[in-house]
Amino acid sequence: MLQAALLLLGCALSRYLWEVDTTVGTVIVGATTSGVLFYLFIVTAGAVSESCPYQTPGSQALRYLRPKARRILRSTSSVVASAFREAFEKSKAVKTVAMNVQWYYPWWSGGEIKPFLKDMLLEIPRALVIDAYHLGRMMIRPLAALPVGLYRLGSAILAPLVSLGHRAHSKWNGASPVAGQGSDEQMTVLDLRCISWMIQTSSDKAVHLSALKHLATVMPLADFDPVLVADCFDVFVSCIMGGVKNHGVVIIQGLEELAMVSALCFFNTVSHLLVTNPTSSVLVDVRQRYLKVFPPQDGLHYHRAYHTMNAAGCLLIQRWERQSFRWGDYKPSPHEHVIVAHNLVKLARSEYQRTQQVKVPRLILRFALHSLSLNPPPPTSVIADCLSIIAIDLGCDTPNAGRMTPDEKYVYI
Amino acid sequence: MVAWKIKTMAETGDPDELRSKCKAVTALLPYAVWRERDGEPAILGTFLGAAWASGMMYFTWHRIDRFAGTLLSEASPRAIVLVSPHIPWYLLTDRKDLVQHWAAATSLVPCTEEVARSVIDTLLQVASRRKLLPYITADLWAWLTKRPSLPPVCAGRYYGTYFHVVKAVRKLEDVEVLKSYLLIAWSEWDAIWNEGFNQMCASLRWDFGGTGMDRHWVDLIQRLDHILGELDRGLEYLQQRNHNLREYDFQLMEYQYRRLREMLLEVDTERVIRRSPSIVTPLLLKSEGSRATFMCALPLLCL
Numbered sequence: 051m052l053q054a055a056l057l058l059l060g061c062a063l064s065r066y067l068w069e070v071d072t073t074v075g076t077v078i079v080g081a082t083t084s085g086v087l088f089y090l091f092i093v094t095a096g097a098v099s100e101s102c103p104y105q106t107p108g109s110q111a112l113r114y115l116r117p118k119a120r121r122i123l124r125s126t127s128s129v130v131a132s133a134f135r136e137a138f139e140k141s142k143a144v145k146t147v148a149m150n151v152q153w154y155y156p157w158w159s160g161g162e163i164k165p166f167l168k169d170m171l172l173e174i175p176r177a178l179v180i181d182a183y184h185l186g187r188m189m190i191r192p193l194a195a196l197p198v199g200l201y202r203l204g205s206a207i208l209a210p211l212v213s214l215g216h217r218a219h220s221k222w223n224g225a226s227p228v229a230g231q232g233s234d235e236q237m238t239v240l241d242l243r244c245i246s247w248m249i250q251t252s253s254d255k256a257v258h259l260s261a262l263k264h265l266a267t268v269m270p271l272a273d274f275d276p277v278l279v280a281d282c283f284d285v286f287v288s289c290i291m292g293g294v295k296n297h298g299v300v301i302i303q304g305l306e307e308l309a310m311v312s313a314l315c316f317f318n319t320v321s322h323l324l325v326t327n328p329t330s331s332v333l334v335d336v337r338q339r340y341l342k343v344f345p346p347q348d349g350l351h352y353h354r355a356y357h358t359m360n361a362a363g364c365l366l367i368q369r370w371e372r373q374s375f376r377w378g379d380y381k382p383s384p385h386e387h388v389i390v391a392h393n394l395v396k397l398a399r400s401e402y403q404r405t406q407q408v409k410v411p412r413l414i415l416r417f418a419l420h421s422l423s424l425n426p427p428p429p430t431s432v433i434a435d436c437l438s439i440i441a442i443d444l445g446c447d448t449p450n451a452g453r454m455t456p457d458e459k460y461v462y463i
Numbered sequence: 464m465v466a467w468k469i470k471t472m473a474e475t476g477d478p479d480e481l482r483s484k485c486k487a488v489t490a491l492l493p494y495a496v497w498r499e500r501d502g503e504p505a506i507l508g509t510f511l512g513a514a515w516a517s518g519m520m521y522f523t524w525h526r527i528d529r530f531a532g533t534l535l536s537e538a539s540p541r542a543i544v545l546v547s548p549h550i551p552w553y554l555l556t557d558r559k560d561l562v563q564h565w566a567a568a569t570s571l572v573p574c575t576e577e578v579a580r581s582v583i584d585t586l587l588q589v590a591s592r593r594k595l596l597p598y599i600t601a602d603l604w605a606w607l608t609k610r611p612s613l614p615p616v617c618a619g620r621y622y623g624t625y626f627h628v629v630k631a632v633r634k635l636e637d638v639e640v641l642k643s644y645l646l647i648a649w650s651e652w653d654a655i656w657n658e659g660f661n662q663m664c665a666s667l668r669w670d671f672g673g674t675g676m677d678r679h680w681v682d683l684i685q686r687l688d689h690i691l692g693e694l695d696r697g698l699e700y701l702q703q704r705n706h707n708l709r710e711y712d713f714q715l716m717e718y719q720y721r722r723l724r725e726m727l728l729e730v731d732t733e734r735v736i737r738r739s740p741s742i743v744t745p746l747l748l749k750s751e752g753s754r755a756t757f758m759c760a761l762p763l764l765c766l
């Protein structure tokens with residue numbers, strides 16, 4: 051609204067000053083045009099890259115709609131192209147010409163040219179009509195599918211607007227049936243933005259630690275900025291002494307706690323982003339950086355914090371099948387165990403659906419096996435999550451992780 | 464819900480489905496063991512049902528080897544005994560402590576058909592590992608005399624006919640245990656390992672050739688007759704219950720069990736020759752080969 055109002059003001063001011071004085075008007079028109087161009091540039095830049103610091107609602111909407119629009123365009127264009135290709139291959143007109151050429155060969159000689167042209171004139175219009183009929187029939191299906199695609203695109207555009215309207219309405223009236231949930235989500239979003247801002251702007255490790263500690267307590271990462279993943283990774287990297295050296299990772303003295311919390315937050319955010327937006331450009335970027343800092347190497351002696359980071363790395367690089375991670379050596383705190391288990395359930399569900407309901411990745415099943423074998427047993431919530439992982443792999447209808455308490459889930463499973 | 468799903472999979476009898484989900488079912492095993500210790504054996508029962516129904520020699524995911532120590536030291540004796548056949552002992556060749564845990568558990572569990580079957584399966588699997596063989600005591604070998612029926616696919620019986628296992632049982636110098644071992648190891652479902660087969664032939668000649676062996680001889684020949692009768696039904700018939708059975712194994716089994724039977728008859732004939740003709744058993748006379756041998760040998764006996 052603010053941006054639209056600013057544009058309208060610029061337009062009105064330009065028009066008004068143009069009538070008063072053309073020179074002044076030219077300057078204002080130039081400034082307004084520059085502003086509009088700059089705005090379009092940052093919308094495009096924001097839509098192309100999530101890491102762009104200038105994010106506008108327009109760029110977010112474009113990023114949201116881009117895959118949907120691309121899918122519809124791609125499917126429509128492929129259907130139309132195949133319809134044309136098929137029509138050409140089965141074309142009656144082409145066949146008629148070919149047959150006549152063959153029949154009257156050599157058709158250019160004196161005696162043949164006349165009957166050849168006569169036959170062509172008689173047969174070609176009929177063949178063209180038949181071709182047009184077939185092409186029309188072949189085009190009806192894609193054209194019929196187009197409104198459905200457009201409807202989906204429209205609903206994708208309208209859904210956020212409707213929810214925005216609901217929010218505005220509830221704000222206006224002061225209450226709504228889902229007021230508690232909505233305000234909680236909003237608070238979480240604001241919290242996450244604050245955390246991201248604090249990590250990016252501050253260089254004080256104590257500030258990082260308190261911000262990340264808070265992040266570790268935010269379990270449902272409702273709608274978070276993907277850049278937070280990169281932030282957590284940067285904090286962890288700043289805690290280690292020059293990457294992997296002599297088959298190990300050395301944490302700078304005094305930064306052990308920060309390293310552990312940042313690794314846990316990295317695990318939390320990465321697994322959430324892998325579920326919600328696996329094609330995010332931030333993931334691609336962080337994956338490259340992760341491999342640069344921690345190249346695949348055997349025989350590393352792990353610091354406890356690096357264990358969590360390594361687990362997150364396995365998820366990030368999707369090393370499901372290799373002997374990439376030894377859960378047997380993983381000794382998390384109960385809090386960390388709960389967070390890891392909770393995220394792995396979500397990831398198991400998403401991977402199970404991605405593989406057309408065939409299997410859950412082995413790495414995650416190994417986690418369930420390891421956690422259930424622990425003595426003393428892990429917290430109830432972890433047991434419930436491990437059973438959920440098993441249930442997902444077996445194809446059972448599992449409860450949504452966010453809707454039930456651990457005890458309810460445990461009883462249900 | 465999870466237990467119900469596994470139970471349904473086991474009951475519908477689709478081994479492929481069970482095989483494809485063996486990792487998930489294995490992940491449930493530690494939990495089932497803890498629950499059994501707390502007095503709820505249903506989930507463990509479901510796991511065992513699935514493991515037997517799968518028709519796999521090793522149903523459990525090999526990853527369980529890392530947790531075998533925890534399982535065998537914390538579980539109840541009954542759970543230890545029932546779960547042990549499904550532990551990959553071939554990966555635990557340096558874990559004599561686990562054998563000792565298991566041996567202790569077997570002495571605490573009342574003997575039932577299910578328990579005896581599990582103990583024998585585990586016993587033969589453990590015995591097939593040379594490094595673990597010395598930790599099997601005579602008390603454990605005595606379990607063989609319970610003679611439970613083993614399932615068509617059984618890792619213990621398959622690996623239990625190695626040369627050193629046959630030799631170890633012979634070394635006990637207990638004819639009852641040796642006979643029970645042979646009755647268990649001989650089966651229409653598994654061929655015998657080559658060197659183990661030679662050792663068995665030697666055993667029949669030297670261990671069952673003496674006097675007072677009539678009762679054992681009858682038991683052994685009846686077992687072989689039963690096996691050969693089953694083999695005569697054909698490969699397709701046996702494959703209905705054991706999909707892993709192949710043509711080569713089938714032919715090898717036919718050869719081995721016929722040879723063992725011949726060997727047993729020869730042993731008996733020699734035994735008879737050493738005695739007077741009056742004690743020839745009616746069972747011996749039923750057999751064509753033995754009767755012919757006996758008739759040839761009769762003039763010599765009369766002399």
